[in-house]
Amino acid sequence: MTIDSVAPRIVRTDTPDGPCAQPQGRWGAAELGTRAQWKLLRRQLQDNAPAATLGWDLRSLQWLDHVGAQLLWNHWGHTWPARLELTDVQRTLLERVAELTITNPPAPPPWRLFDEVDRLGVLVLHGLDHARHMVQMVGQLVLDLLRLARNPRRGPWRDVSGHLFRMGATALPITALVGFLIGVVLAYLMSLQLRQFGAESFIVNILGISLIRELGPMLAAILVAGRSGSSITAQIGVMRVTEELDAMRVMGIPHGFRLVMPRTLALALAMPLISVWTTLAALAGGMLAADITLGISPSYFVQALPAAVKVGNLGLAVAKSVVFGGLIALIGCHWGLRVKPNTQSLGEGTTASVVTSITMVIIVDAIFAVAFRNVGI
Numbered sequence: 001m002t003i004d005s006v007a008p009r010i011v012r013t014d015t016p017d018g019p020c021a022q023p024q025g026r027w028g029a030a031e032l033g034t035r036a037q038w039k040l041l042r043r044q045l046q047d048n049a050p051a052a053t054l055g056w057d058l059r060s061l062q063w064l065d066h067v068g069a070q071l072l073w074n075h076w077g078h079t080w081p082a083r084l085e086l087t088d089v090q091r092t093l094l095e096r097v098a099e100l101t102i103t104n105p106p107a108p109p110p111w112r113l114f115d116e117v118d119r120l121g122v123l124v125l126h127g128l129d130h131a132r133h134m135v136q137m138v139g140q141l142v143l144d145l146l147r148l149a150r151n152p153r154r155g156p157w158r159d160v161s162g163h164l165f166r167m168g169a170t171a172l173p174i175t176a177l178v179g180f181l182i183g184v185v186l187a188y189l190m191s192l193q194l195r196q197f198g199a200e201s202f203i204v205n206i207l208g209i210s211l212i213r214e215l216g217p218m219l220a221a222i223l224v225a226g227r228s229g230s231s232i233t234a235q236i237g238v239m240r241v242t243e244e245l246d247a248m249r250v251m252g253i254p255h256g257f258r259l260v261m262p263r264t265l266a267l268a269l270a271m272p273l274i275s276v277w278t279t280l281a282a283l284a285g286g287m288l289a290a291d292i293t294l295g296i297s298p299s300y301f302v303q304a305l306p307a308a309v310k311v312g313n314l315g316l317a318v319a320k321s322v323v324f325g326g327l328i329a330l331i332g333c334h335w336g337l338r339v340k341p342n343t344q345s346l347g348e349g350t351t352a353s354v355v356t357s358i359t360m361v362i363i364v365d366a367i368f369a370v371a372f373r374n375v376g377i
Contacts, residue, residue: 006062007037010044017083020055021048027061027068050076055083058090069097134334140256141264141330147257159262167228167263168270172277175223179278182219183211183285191293200294204301207286208309216279217317218365221324224267224274225357229332232263233353236336237346245337255337264329271325272318279317312375320368324361331357 008025025031032038048054058064058072073094078101086094148155187207194200236259239245248255283305290296335353339345 006031008032008041008068010041010048011060012048015055018053018055020057020083022057022060023072024060024062026063027071028063028065029067031063032067032071045075050079050081052082054081056081056085058084058086061090064090064093066093066097069093070101073097073101130334133338134330137256137260137330137334137337141261144254144257144261145265148261156258156262159258160266163263163266164270166231167224167267168274171224171227171270171274174227175220175274175278176281178223179216179219179281180285182215183207183282183287184289186210186215186282187286187289188293191290195294200296201304203286203290203294203296204304205308207283207290208305209313211279211282211286212309212317213313214365214369216282217275217321217324218361219282220275220278221271221321221328221361221365222358223278224271224325225328225361226354228267229328229357230350230354232329232332233336233339233350234346236333237339237349240336240339241341241343241346243341259337260330260333263333264326267325267329268322269325271328272321275317275321275324276314316368316372316375320365323364323368327360327364328357331360 006026008023008027008031011022011024013020013022032041061068069090078098187203190203190206191200194203194206236245245255248258287298287301290301291298332353335349335356339349
């Protein structure tokens with residue numbers, strides 16, 4: 001048997017009752033899946049479009065399965081031809097295809113207000129669950145700090161010192177580099193504007209207020225949130241994946257006292273130092289750019305800075321840096337403890353931790369700016 005004899009095709013003949021299309025060959029999935037044969041058969045189907053005068057004779061077919069039957073049924077427009085000759089097996093197959101074919105796909109469900117309200121309610125409940133967990137964590141942190149103050153010798157000071165080194169000392173190079181570059185950029189852009197009005201000396205006031213009061217602490221907090229906040233979530237999340245958290249609970253070791261409190265305490269202590277370090281690096285960059293672009297010497301910059309920026313600005317920056325550090329650590333611990341024992345949840349928790357930390361830093365900074373707008377001005 002040659003390939004041409006089994007290829008699916010349509011032969012048109014004339015009969016006393018009118019023209020008749022005779023499908024021949026094997027109309028199965030294997031034969032119809034060949035691109036060359038399918039292109040030829042599609043052209044023949046177009047030449048034999050369904051008509052009232054055209055009859056169909058399937059008795060010459062060598063093979064017909066559900067794929068071929070579905071092709072014929074779709075070509076007929078989901079209706080039986082007026083003149084049709086076929087075997088009982090072929091009729092049974094075509095009737096089954098006709099019964100299972102969906103003529104009109106179901107319309108998409110209409111938009112309903114209650115579905116949107118329900119979805120919004122689920123999001124609200126999800127947010128309230130996170131808020132409840134954060135409130136519990138803050139309350140437990142307060143109790144743990146009281147326990148530490150009552151018996152300092154039993155505190156996890158080795159963990160605190162280790163976290164201080166990892167979150168504070170190792171963050172100094174990157175924060176200094178970014179702060180220095182930010183100071184250079186700010187000083188260069190301000191010099192272009194101040195030179196037009198002959199107010200070059202005011203660059204000390206602008207740089208001092210903006211860097212010491214706002215940009216220095218916020219920039220340091222954002223860098224620490226992306227660096228240390230994600231690290232906290234990843235560390236605790238890996239402990240969840242490896243079932244170390246469950247082992248700690250079985251041994252009676254509280255998560256808050258050994259995991260949350262050391263990280264929060266360490267970052268709350270390290271954050272003001274990192275903030276001041278970043279601010280100094282930014283001022284150094286601004287001082288260098290001011291000397292190059294405006295000719296303002298570093299000695300004049302250092303002499304004019306205390307008069308331009310009051311001490312209250314530095315106190316406000318240090319105070320909110322402590323809040324930034326505590327919030328970043330708490331948010332990182334929160335998402336780390338909520339990680340499920342799989343790697344996908346670990347990645348999602350780390351991403352959510354960084355995004356939430358940066359968002360909360362910006363929100364809290366805005367609250368500080370409004371609440372203490374008269375401090376140091």
